[in-house]
Amino acid sequence: MPDSSNIQQNTASVEQRIDAIEAMFEARGMKAREAIDEFEHTIEEKWIPENGARVVAKAWTDPEFKKRLLANGRAAVGELGLTMPPHHRHLVVKENSPTLQNVICCTLCSCTAFSIIGLPPDWYKDLEYRSRIVRQSRTVLKELGLDLPESIYIRVWDTTADTRYMILPVQPEHTKGWSEEELAKIVTKDAMIGVARL
Amino acid sequence: MDGVHDMGGRQGFGRVRHSPKAQTFHEPWEKRVNALYSLAVRLGIFNMDEYRHAIERMEPRHYLSASYYERSLTSLATLCVEKGIFTREELERYAQGQVPLSLPIGPGRANVATRQKFKIGDRVRVRNEHVSGHVRAPGYTRGKAGVVVDITPAYPFPDAHAHGIHAEDEPTYDVRFNAEELWPNSADKAHVHVGVFESYLERA
Numbered sequence: 001m002p003d004s005s006n007i008q009q010n011t012a013s014v015e016q017r018i019d020a021i022e023a024m025f026e027a028r029g030m031k032a033r034e035a036i037d038e039f040e041h042t043i044e045e046k047w048i049p050e051n052g053a054r055v056v057a058k059a060w061t062d063p064e065f066k067k068r069l070l071a072n073g074r075a076a077v078g079e080l081g082l083t084m085p086p087h088h089r090h091l092v093v094k095e096n097s098p099t100l101q102n103v104i105c106c107t108l109c110s111c112t113a114f115s116i117i118g119l120p121p122d123w124y125k126d127l128e129y130r131s132r133i134v135r136q137s138r139t140v141l142k143e144l145g146l147d148l149p150e151s152i153y154i155r156v157w158d159t160t161a162d163t164r165y166m167i168l169p170v171q172p173e174h175t176k177g178w179s180e181e182e183l184a185k186i187v188t189k190d191a192m193i194g195v196a197r198l
Numbered sequence: 199m200d201g202v203h204d205m206g207g208r209q210g211f212g213r214v215r216h217s218p219k220a221q222t223f224h225e226p227w228e229k230r231v232n233a234l235y236s237l238a239v240r241l242g243i244f245n246m247d248e249y250r251h252a253i254e255r256m257e258p259r260h261y262l263s264a265s266y267y268e269r270s271l272t273s274l275a276t277l278c279v280e281k282g283i284f285t286r287e288e289l290e291r292y293a294q295g296q297v298p299l300s301l302p303i304g305p306g307r308a309n310v311a312t313r314q315k316f317k318i319g320d321r322v323r324v325r326n327e328h329v330s331g332h333v334r335a336p337g338y339t340r341g342k343a344g345v346v347v348d349i350t351p352a353y354p355f356p357d358a359h360a361h362g363i364h365a366e367d368e369p370t371y372d373v374r375f376n377a378e379e380l381w382p383n384s385a386d387k388a389h390v391h392v393g394v395f396e397s398y399l400e401r402a
Contacts, residue, residue, distance in 0.1 A: 011295055017275060035234065043229070107207075107336050108206070109250055110266065128215065135377060139386055158393075161370040163350045188218070196218075
């Protein structure tokens with residue numbers, strides 16, 4: 001084993017490592033810079049939680065759309081012009097109720113329906129959430145500020161295949177009669193992950 | 199593989215460092231990592247199963263101490279070297295230092311030939327199997343019984359797809375487990391739903 005302080009000293013920083021890969025891709029005509037610019041545009045303009053918020057607001061106000069959404073999520077979000085990467089073949093939407101809280105996770109890595117609910121937040125990808133949410137769901141939700149009464153049952157969805165999940169929150173009573181646009185503004189990424197109720 | 203990445207149900211971890219305004223990225227280099235591994239997937243250099251498995255192959259101390267995007271970066275660098283896009287020497291020359299890579303890949307496996315079809319309502323058990331390569335059945339489900347509550351579209355079998363072995367598409371079953379049966383006497387009451395590939399299941 002080499003001395004670990006020696007490794008530390010000679011290890012390239014993460015910036016140097018990605019600089020190197022970018023430069024080598026560029027030198028091979030793989031258009032790295034273009035891909036980076038495009039990605040930055042995509043994450044700021046396209047893969048945003050406002051997409052999922054529109055889906056939720058539509059489902060709250062249009063019962064027929066909600067039926068289609070629960071039956072085939074991918075096709076239904078397509079009606080709103082929303083798309084998913086080819087390898088996400090299926091979007092499963094799980095509806096919360098006054099007696100049920102659904103929550104999503106990925107214990108093996110960090111899978112999410114990122115083009116619909118936005119890229120996963122840092123804590124979703126952390127070891128603490130991945131290890132504990134499946135086993136200590138009620139405790140973890142409480143720590144995250146969602147203290148559920150015993151009358152609310154919990155279902156955890158571990159994203160182990162490329163089927164992706166999103167949660168349809170319960171519409172708050174005081175928002176009945178609001179427009180889709182107004183409703184979309186109150187829907188958060190946390191609510192679509194299932195760690196918050198609105 | 200029974201790697202440290204298989205986190206579900208591990209004990210000893212503390213509070214989730216949650217914030218309602220949590221970000222996805224914290225440093226500009228992280229976006230470049232995400233952009234370039236996505237580019238590599240689009241160019242067909244590797245697929246998402248190979249990408250995930252290369253993260254799992256990281257030396258465990260490195261995996262646990264690396265940030266999320268350093269893990270992505272290590273997978274990208276490892277696969278580009280393994281696929282011959284550049285050599286480790288060239289990478290380290292460009293990077294002006296050593297670049298830690300994942301450990302070498304082991305054997306994968308093809309779809310299980312004797313796999314059975316299941317229908318909604320069937321009671322199933324996750325086979326008591328230990329594989330050295332990529333696998334998408336979390337360790338906490340191994341040998342455990344649950345009920346098929348839904349069937350979702352077919353995907354390439356990851357144990358093969360991550361290893362360059364011909365991967366047939368096979369259905370995944372939404373299997374509902376009871377948390378108290380997964381971890382008797384030491385879990386909060388809940389249902390845990392897992393998308394389980396057909397090859398991982400047997401009738402219970």
